[in-house]
Structures are given as structure tokens and as C-alpha cells.
Amino acid sequence: MNVLLKNHLKLHFVVILYGFTAILGKLITLPAPQMVWYRMIIAFLVLGGYLWYKKMPIAIGTVNILKLMGIGLVVAFHWITFFHAVKISNVSVTLGCMASTTLFASFLEPIIFRKRIKWIEVLIGLVIILGLYLIFQFELTYWKGIITALISAFLAGLFTVLNKIYIDKYHPVTISFYEMLSGFISIGIFLIIIEVLPNNLLIPTNSDIIYILILGIVCTAYAFVVAVDVMKVLSAYTVVLAINMEPVYGILLAFFIFGQSEFMSAGFYLGTLVILAAVFLHPILLRFQKK
Template sequence: MASSTDYFKLHFIVFLWGFSAILGKLVTIPAVEMIFFRAIFSALGIGAVIWFAKDSFRVERNDLVKLVLIGFVVAVHWLSFFGAARVANVSVSLVGFATNSLWAALLEPWFNKTRFKKYELVLGLVVLLGLYIIFSFDFQYKLGLAIGVFAGFTSALFSVFNSKMVKRIAPRSITFYNMIGVFLGTGLFLPIYQATIATDHQLHLLPSAMDLLYIAVLAGVCSVYAYTVAIELMKRISVFMIQLTLNLEPVYGIIMAVIIFGQQEKMSFNFYVGTLVIMGAVATYPLLKKKFEKTVLIE
């Protein structure tokens, strides 16, 4: 049963993740190389925490493989999330990411073999309506928004997977092996990236001192701390509720982005109308959940 402290922690890590898009934008090296370094710092950081806390690194071999593969999904999520911010801007990336609750409403019942909740699907469709409003006008960041939507899908996907793993594995261990998976997945992608996408087919593996500082903060605060807390909360809070709360990330992130980056983050009127529709779906969820679950109990 989730407590008020659990929900406070959830909103706090959502705020931190809203700031992660800004940190990613401040880093000057390309997103792929940034994620490669972030994964290294994150794995070392959580490994140090486990070591000094005298926790165990040991997991079953089958679970180890699964956790590393989940890390590959996390790597794809980070690549799409930060890639969307580079292709478009922070605001567009965050709004695309806000579709994660729709994906969670579809994926969680499917993987857990439970019934789909109609009101969750309806709210997911409202999120799509918000995206349609944004797309229906002369919106210049369509590719960035599409990549952001994919980031939302991968966020829901690895959250569903980890929610099953946390039932028998410590959150810190899950985070550690997930970060190993991110490191391996990104490392395997680097040669492909260099040959096909990278500017002048060159990798930027010598970040500046400021880049290293921003990446270290990303790793320590937004990965080691926030990611581990999120996994631990999955013991008591549903994946859909976590993903829906993550829809507040655009609110925090867009406000901070406008303050920090100014004019380049200011969007057209239809963008904010669509964003309000998406946020309205988020605000409506607790009311619908209370109403429909009460109805089920009465029946």
C-alpha cells in the first residue's frame, strides 16, 4: 500500500527527470556519446553505493540476462528522449514523452494478463487528441515529436519489465545491471552510429570539463538516485500510475526550459492547447480511478 511519502518521492523524481532534459541539452557532445558516458558514470555510481552499503551484486544468471536486456531498452529510451530534444527542443521531447501513460495502459495489462481498464484507454486516447491538435497545425518539429512519442513507449516498456523484476530483486541491483545494459547497448551501437549518422563519421569521446560535470549530475541524480527510487516504488505503486505521474514531467521541464533557454523554447498557441489537453488527462485520472474502483467494490 503506497503512503503519502511514496507519492512525494514519486513527484520529486519526476521533477528531477524534467530537469534531465535540460541537462542533456546543455551537454555539447552528441546525444549518443553523452548516453555512453552517462551509463558508465551511472554503473560506477550505483556499484559504489552497493559496495559501501555491503549489499550483494549476486543475481540468478537468467535474471542477469533479463536485466541487461532491459538495459538495452533503457538505452533506446535515452537515445530517443535526448535525440528528440536535439532534433527539436526540450519542450517537444517532453510532450512526446507524455504519451507514456497511454503505452502503459496498453502494455501493463497485456504483460500481466489482466483486463484492460476502459477509462485508462479513454485517457490514452485523450492524450492522442492532444498530440493531434499539435500536429494538425503547421508544426515544424514533427520528427522530434515522433521520436519523443517513441521515448514514451520505451519508458512504459522497461517500466513494465522492471516492475516484474522488483518482486524478487533489490532495486539497486536492478539499476546496476540495467546501467550495464545501457553501457553495452550504447557501446554496440557506436560503430553503427559512427558509420551512418555521426557528423563527418566521427565520434566525440573527449567531452569538456563542463560536459563531464553535467553528465555526472545526470548520472548521479537522475539515474542512480531517481531511477533506483522509481524501481523501489514499483513495489507499491502501479506502472500506469507512475507513468501517468511522469506526464507532469513536461510541466516542470517546459517551465524550466523557457526560463533557461528563453526564446528557442517558446512554441505556437496550438502547441500549448495540445499540451493542456494532455495534462487534463493526467489531472482527470485520479478522479476516474476513484469513481470506477468504488463502483467495482459496490458491485
């Protein structure tokens, strides 16, 4: 097997793992904040072990650490809203709405970096809004899950754009290490405030423990390290295009695992298809514009 094909397969395996997180969110019985709290401490420890094993420096200055920990708060709230959306609707609805992350990122990036909004991104945004309209129109029974998933998509777009500030300065694993630490601490404080910690924290069941370990180690720490590793061979364009397959893989997995509960109306699939078409079209149009 040649190196290029091997890295393509590794990349798509990672994208399948990303889609599988929604499946785990439905299988784990814990409330979303507690689930994410466990996920972030596990990912923090695994990423810390990886940095230690690779002898990679983690000293990046107090100010930069605090800024990354601020982004970690956004990551934590993104995951909490993501898993809460799964629990109050289903995997398909959540992942269908999460495909709108590109829309939010396209508008947030010019605002944060003070750049001009590109007409291509406005056009793609309008198409994504059309797709969301179709989903809303045909799946109103899940309106709470749809709104929660859209908030999660906005937060995903926000931390993606904010991470661009540091991605060229520090190793992505170092960035994630501090963001996972921040999320663990901030959610822990929140759980103390609402009097869940230390006495009312739900103890995971045996199956929950297995699912949380898969979520924290395989779908978070491992997936992220592999995603970074394949970028040594594959272009950023190829990686972004593959990651757009996450909703597709996730929805297919959900249908095969959960069956009828994940079966949606034709309007939902049409809306999701419109969103995915726009997401795939986005990098292609940008590439065409550059040429």
C-alpha cells in the same frame, strides 16, 4: 518539518531532476548515443557503489540478469531517442510528447501480462491522442522531433511494464544496476560497429563533463535512490501522480533557461494540457473504479 511533508518535498525535487534531464540534453554538445553511453556508465558505477555500501546482494541468477539486461537495452534506446528528440526539436516538444507514456503503458500492460484492456484506459488513451493531434496540428515544423519523442515514450512505457515483472522480486536499485550495465555495454558495441569507438569518440568539453556528471550522478543514480526511499512513506499512487508533473516542471525550466527558443504556439500548450489532464485523471478514475 514532519516526515510526510519532508518526503513530499523530496519526491517533487526528484521529479524536477527528471525534468531537468531534458535541459541537460540540450546543453550537452555530444550526440545522443555518446551522451547516454557516458550517463549509463556513471550511473552503473554510482549504483554499484551504493549496493556495495549498503551491502545489498547482487546475485540474482544468470537467467534473471540476462533478462534485466534485455530490459536495459530498451532503457538505452529510450534515452537515446529522448535526447535526440531534444536536439532536433526542443525541450518543450519532447516533454509534451513524453506525457503520452501512460497511453503506451496502458495498452502494453494487458498485452504483455495477458490482461483485459480496461475501458477507462481506452478512454484516457483517446483523450491523449486528441492532445497529440493538437500538438501535431500546430507544431508541424517539429514533426521529426515529435515522432522521435513518441518512439521514446513508447519505449519508456515498454520498459516500465517489463520492470513490473521484477520489481516485487528484487530491489529497484539492483534492477537499475544491471540495466545500466547492459545499456553501457550495448551502446559501446554500437559505437564500435559504427567506428566511433575507440578512435572517433568525441571528447567532452569541460562544461560537458560537468553536465554529464550531473546527469549520471544527480539526475539518474541519486534521483532513483531517493525515489525508491520516499516510497517507504508515500503511496505508489502519490508517487505516480507526482511524476506526472515532470513535463510541467521541465517545460517551465526550459522556458526560463532557454527563453524564446522554447516558446510554443497556443495550440501546443493546449494539446500538452489535454495530455496532462488525461494523465492526472487516469489514476483518479482507477481509484474511483476500485471503490
